[in-house]
Amino acid sequence: MNRLINALIVAAMVAGLGLAYAGSHTLRWSPPPAPPRWAGLTRNPPRPAGWEANRPADRVNRADAARHGYQVTPMTASTPVSISIPSINIRARVIALGVTRGGAVEVPPLTKPFLTSWYDKGPTPGAPGAAVLFGHVDSAAVGPAVFYNLGELRPGDLIYITLRDKRTGVFRVYSAALYQKSTFPAEAIYGYTSWPSLRLVTCGGAFDTASGHYLGNTVVFAQYVGQRAPAG
């Protein structure tokens, strides 16, 4: 009897130590999912197909829009207030932010991990040009943040952005890529596009504990499909 109790206590201690060791050597969450291609490895990141000359995609969009009864004309400029991406369960508020004194784009504070920001020096979503939205991938307060699953978006997925004037712009993903921060393709992201387009940006790639930053950015490129009037 005594032996059995001894054995049980020793077993519990060994199991406990094992668990503690495993816990301190495994991640509580997994690193953010990455798009299929790591574009940052090439010196000149490829320009996503259709980022400027978007005539063929334009035709596709029109067929699409007609099917859903969307109005295809570009949207009147109005500040975005919310974003919804049903395929990865994102619903978030959007705030307008500009640039910091250092010339970097401003993003919501890490204490507001479920907030996204729209770069207000660029066009509003649905207007000609590229509208750019940022969101955090993770934050100490909550773990995975609003754009954690951005890397799972694939061409064809739909993004809905509602503007202050209550109209909703519908966008279709046509490319997703991971870029090294050192070769961040600013021109492909902010550059003017004749047809309205949308870019979603978050952090990705390996995390550099020394600098406290991710080494890359996940970027999703989407094109305007059409707009729908406020429901009801």
Added chain:
Amino acid sequence: MRVVTYAAATAGLIVAVLASGAPAALGDQRASLGEQAMSIFPNPSAPGTSTTFQINCASQSAPGPATSATLSGTELGLADQIPMQPTGQTDVFTTTVVLPTSLAPGTYNPEADCSNGTSASTTLQVNAVPSPAPPTGDGTTSTATNGVLTDAGLGLVGVAAVLGGVVLRRRRSGSRT
């Protein structure tokens, strides 16, 4: 009856104007200004962005329609004389250039000259493209270890230690009596 006709005509006109669509900025400006004028699209633009300049050379004082036009690009860090292409519309010429990536953000006043002696200029706002990629995460999901598992393990060790202590005490006191 007449009122109805007028109303219909007006409505038709409004629809036509509304339907003119996206690059309306160019068309509207051109239509409203019968005289020499320049328009730029997009405006504001940014370094590295392809930007279209269009000039209307028509002028009351000019001897006649222009046969060519040039854009002076020095101010924008481009070639001095950039030839503009005819558009098919009399007196209207256009050219599309990529603004140099080294162009400083600010306000510019590019000018274009027509062969009929007229010239036009307008204000171009160049906004900076934010350069550094933004920090959008603190690495929690890539670095945070499984605290729950660790706590559970340490808890188990603690419970086992307490139990062990209790058992040892009982055995000792049991052996004395």
